[in-house]
Amino acid sequence: MPENFEIGNIWALFLLPLPILVYWLLPPVRMKSASINLPTYSTVLDQTGQKPRKAAMVKRKGFFSWILLILIWFLLIGALASPQLVGEPEMKVKTSRNFLIAADISFSMATNDWMIDGKKVRRWDAVKEVMHDFIKERKGDRMGLVFFGSSAYIQAPFTPDLETVDQMLEEADVGMAGQMTNIGKAIAKGTALFEKDTIETKVMLLLTDGVDAGIDVLPLDAADMARRDSVIIYTIGIGDPFGNQSDLDEETLEQIAEMTGGQYFRAIDTDRLNEIYDELNKLEPIEYEEEENKPVTLLYTYPLGAAMGLMLLGMLIGNIGSSVKKVKRKEAYV
Known part of the structure; x- marks a missing residue:
């Protein structure tokens, strides 16, 4: 520096x-000092006719x-x-928003059709690998995790401890929330989590490779609830919607993003998913503020x-x- x-x-x-x-x-400054009186001093003065006078010695x-x-x-x-020596003001990361990742871990995410380092892997493993880097780069955000399948549950509440969030992501696996996909429940669960917090800026990242099961809360109804609570939802469709092993409902994901002021992205491989995360970092940049105290x-x-x-x-x-x-x-x- x-x-x-x-x-x-x-x-x-x-x-x-x-x-x-x-x-x-x-x-x-004048300083007095003791003098030596000679016995013959008066006699000398009488004989010489001189008068005594004050004197000073200058050192x-x-x-x-x-x-x-x-x-x-x-x-x-x-x-x-x-x-x-005064250093430049240090840039301090400003806690700016709650950022929630709602990830689909239904059985379809176990489909073995994504490539990492030339090897075929499950969709969920590929998503996790890319998401680890994304979480580490979100310094300043309080992040949370919601996983969903047939049901939705909170894996990590909002916290600035991104290492813990990353660890909780690593521990999650396909099938832990059931075999079906319930997008509506995931959005409703995330919206309820936002309501318990005081930070106004609320962002949700919804990842799924399937179509909503149509049980309980419908996706668009849940999205309308999120919109009224000022939650911005970015949706990511995992996989190729035109592939043989895909039932991705892009239309619903696009409508969810449009209703809440977010955007929809299609991720057909890890490279595209990385690009999407870069785009998200531009859409929701980390905010910094100067430290008042300079080093x-x-x-x-x-x-x-x-x-x-x-x-x-x-x-x-x-x-x-x-x-x-x-x-x-x-x-x-x-």
Whole structure:
């Protein structure tokens, strides 16, 4: 992730000339110190006729000391300015909708007429393989699973845990919900699941390879219920409707999609099913929003640490200088 260098407290840089202003505008600090009174001090004054007066000793710093102090000041101001590396705002996936997959697992889905890697497989196995990738890509959606045959049941309620949804999909198999196809029950079950949730955007993906059994709830009646509850239904017909082993009711699937504001797709093989999922991702794109907090790496510790290091160096050099002077004084007395 690219990072940009920024100054957090730009106002701190205006403090850089402060020592110069203090030096020129404020009077020097006067410090009193004890003096040595000589026994003959008064006598000397009387003899010479001089009058005592106050005096001051100005201690001047060497060139190295000034350079050290300037560097320390600059580093302290640099730390106060809070230098930092600021990354680009991270894109956060926004939970935008409930996405329900209603999949047909009636006996007809066991038909062995789809190809994967040059081998014939059951329709359900092919659908599952492609659907695994589709689920993993729906980050941000709360997904649920409804499987149907003669009856419809909830395999996974709405959850943002897509790994769990994927696992529940893998565990489902043909015949678990009966041998017939009841599309109406599947839509009604899914609509009831949507009613229990608060997210307004509701999308259902209905996959089937058969015709409705005509028992209990009719598909178009269930679709009308879904429409009134603002559920968008995308329908996918599995298999070739003109094949010998197909009783796919495309007309009903098209009407369901049209009534609810969705679309109908025909999937005759895994390649086409993959393309359909890509189209669905465009029709119902994942929504993102920027994070309010940008990733920030604070760098003030570096100039602050350097300033403290120079302070210690100055103190160490000062102590060494004082020791050297004391040694010289002792030598002079000797």
